[in-house]
Amino acid sequence: MAAARGGRPWWWSSSSSSSSCAPLLLVLLSCLAPPSRAADTVAVGRPLSGGQVLVSKAGKFALGFFQPDNSSQQWYVGIWYNKIPDHTKVWVANRRAPLSDPDTSQLSIASDGNMVLLDRARSPVWSTNVTGIAANSTVAVILDTGNLVLADASNTSAVLWQSFDHFGDTWLPGGKLGRNKRTGEVTRLVAWRSYTDPAPGMFSLELDPGGASQYVMSWNGSRQYWSSGNWTGDMFSSVPEMMASSADPLSLYTFNYVDAENESYFFYDVKGEVVLTRFVVDVTGQIKFMTWVDSAAQWVLFWSEPKAQGDVHSLCGPFGVCADSGQPACSCLRGFHVRRPQQWLQGDHTAGCARSTALQCGGGAQPAERKTKSDRFFTMPDVNLPAGGVSAAGAAASSAHDCELACLANCSCSAYSYNGSCSLWHGDLISLRDMTGAGNGGYRISIRLAASEFSGSGSTKKLIIGVVVAGVVAAVTLAVVVTVLVRRRRRTKALRRVEGSLMAFTYRDLQLVTKNFSEKLGGGAFGSVFKGSLPADGTPVAVKKLEGVRQGEKQFRAEVSTIGTIQHVNLIRLLGFCTEGTRRLLMYEHMPNGSLDRHLFGSSSGHGGVLSWETRYQIALGVARGLDYLHEKCRDCIIHCDIKPENILLNDAFAAKVADFGLAKLMGRDFSRVLTTMRGTVGYLAPEWISGTAITTKADVFSYGMMLFEVISGRRNVGQGQDSADAEGARPTMGMVVQALEGLVDVNAPPIPRSFNVLGDASNYVKFFSALPSG
């Protein structure tokens, strides 16, 4: 493990030298100019102003004025990547104090030797604030590491101040994130307030203030909502991904936790500087590890925590509700509206939502009016409860009705939940989470609203309008049904135009087959899937509406016919397709038992109940066979890129069939799309994903391993539990994770055949399974 580096900072060795001069003209150009005139330096008499930009020696980072939101006159001095098109900011000097005009402002060296940022009135808005520097003796240099240092002009190794000790939201390779044990000073990452406001926001990451060797994320500096777990020697206990990375000799990264006499810190670096990477505490309250992928020309998310957005405390603010899979994740509760729409749109939800109609409570309503006017409750069926509920004892606890009355009796009560015991919330509702569709039946909560928020409160006018509308709707529906039936007769014949082994359909054919896309089976990375049946013989089929296909028709046809030739008992069969204008659809055989995730994670009350070990084994083996076929036996090797339980379908005999293969190719090499739709499993992506080029079949083996673990445990590797404590509890224990990882990390050479062995060898199989608690 790397020891703390004493003496000169490590980053210094590779950069900055007043260098022996090169021959010819360069001699004149560089040697005659004094060193202080370098374009990476701020010196006395050489301030930075307006549109000027300083660039580090090798051109990696730039320092200058920028405007995060060009609709407002708010300017900042910051550092950004100079070589990538979107100039991602990594550090901002004046986070709290924007300038109104860059041309009259300047970053300069003050007479006391500090670096200061002066506004148009020449008063300082930001300063390095170091004491005891000799006057007229310092320069500031932007380095190729992204570090801005204030150093002695005659010896730039003598650093007086550096931006790496004062992080913003971004932590670059080589920086130390930790604590000085003597001064108690910490370096912490603090998110921007919104995407266009660099001011310090609510979310931060720092070394545990309690002194433990773990990192914690907190809200408003105090409320902790995530921790990395303590350092075990080669990883943090809740970040098993690191182990996979440190066990791989080809890994580009080195991660180290250093606990030295005077300081403890975490340190990471990238070998050979071949890729750009950064950790950032995002506006969403998550710590994200991002990698620049040249071929995709964008930042790709490699890892993030907490995995589920809803685990971030108060992400959506008071009376906001978070849906983990929602886009956007935050919305307001019924009866509430966004308090500050401008900020909300930019990702700043701290102001939350405001009540649209004031409560009746405390309004002095007469007893006679109470009946019609008193507050009512709107019930949300499937949520994780907000923070801060108090349980009401006594009479309130005896029934849901009594619990409701207990809430109505106190004007500050804003919600109740009854599940055999009664919980009440007073004031703001924070961190309410919509779990609809998460499959593990959350709680019910009843939100207090003004009675007028409920429509249909007995008005006869409304009733009449309702009846009229219903009549019109019925008539229109009837007309449509008749039309469809007539057309259906005409069209049935035209349905099949065979192309190779595939049927080509028109869009209208597929509307007919799916009853106008009325029965949705699910949604996946590439689009939604609908149930249908072939008019000729009623064969059930699944029709997938692809979204975001950029391929032209010819290429699409070529690709689809390749996929059409792939037939294996463990691969879903493609039956037909449709390409019309920009529409692209695929028709597959229908699998009556749906996808594997429902059986693994769904409520056990669902049909079929818990899968037997034998079935699980058969499923695991089937998936492995299907993948093996894709990887080795097809004419063109196909990498699936998105192996997960959602993409494993089960036929009536619970035989596994891999779905969605070949689609990654069909969509083009659209990394971010593939990656971001991976159900939060980004943490378990094979490391080679980041290289941007060398994706091999091993990527699937990695994902298969992670899925195998879910098949065995019957739980998500990434849990979406009942509340934040349960979320933690749903995660596998480290022992389990390590075993899963070892089973895979050990099988390095030819991936599929070896992992077959793990499964195929009965003694391994028994060992592996019996080592795990049943569940």
Ligand SMILES: *[C@@H]1O[C@H](CO)[C@@H](O)[C@H](O)[C@H]1NC(C)=O
């Ligand atoms: C703001 O920036 C965007 C994107 O760079 C650009 O399209 C737009 O014209 C700019 N607006 C103003 C007012 O400069």
Ligand SMILES: *[C@@H]1O[C@H](CO)[C@@H](O)[C@H](O)[C@H]1NC(C)=O
């Ligand atoms: C500099 O330090 C002083 C006291 O140490 C503090 O009051 C002042 O706000 C600091 N200025 C800046 C720009 O950080």
Ligand SMILES: *[C@@H]1O[C@H](CO)[C@@H](O)[C@H](O)[C@H]1NC(C)=O
């Ligand atoms: C620093 O240098 C400037 C100009 O070079 C000079 O005017 C000033 O007196 C110097 N200050 C000190 C404290 O030496």
Ligand SMILES: *[C@@H]1O[C@H](CO)[C@@H](O)[C@H](O)[C@H]1NC(C)=O
């Ligand atoms: C420059 O500063 C570094 C760090 O303080 C020190 O180790 C080194 O001896 C200095 N070099 C000279 C030439 O003074």
Ligand SMILES: *[C@@H]1O[C@H](CO)[C@@H](O)[C@H](O)[C@H]1NC(C)=O
């Ligand atoms: C954040 O914490 C500060 C004190 O540390 C407190 O004054 C402030 O009200 C808190 N903000 C919110 C939104 O709770």
Ligand SMILES: *[C@@H]1O[C@H](CO)[C@@H](O)[C@H](O)[C@H]1NC(C)=O
């Ligand atoms: C880390 O260690 C500290 C004590 O040193 C303990 O309080 C804390 O709970 C540990 N964290 C985890 C996640 O186990």
Ligand SMILES: *[C@@H]1O[C@H](CO)[C@@H](O)[C@H](O)[C@H]1NC(C)=O
């Ligand atoms: C820790 O700080 C003390 C006092 O500044 C110093 O004497 C000691 O050498 C430092 N230890 C290390 C390992 O740097």
Ligand SMILES: *[C@@H]1O[C@H](CO)[C@@H](O)[C@H](O)[C@H]1NC(C)=O
């Ligand atoms: C309402 O509940 C709050 C919080 O529990 C409590 O402080 C307050 O006294 C209650 N008011 C009444 C009228 O009971």
Ligand SMILES: *[C@@H]1O[C@H](CO)[C@@H](O)[C@H](O)[C@H]1NC(C)=O
């Ligand atoms: C009711 O919900 C509370 C959490 O609010 C939980 O602690 C308790 O176990 C639940 N009771 C039942 C019967 O589910």
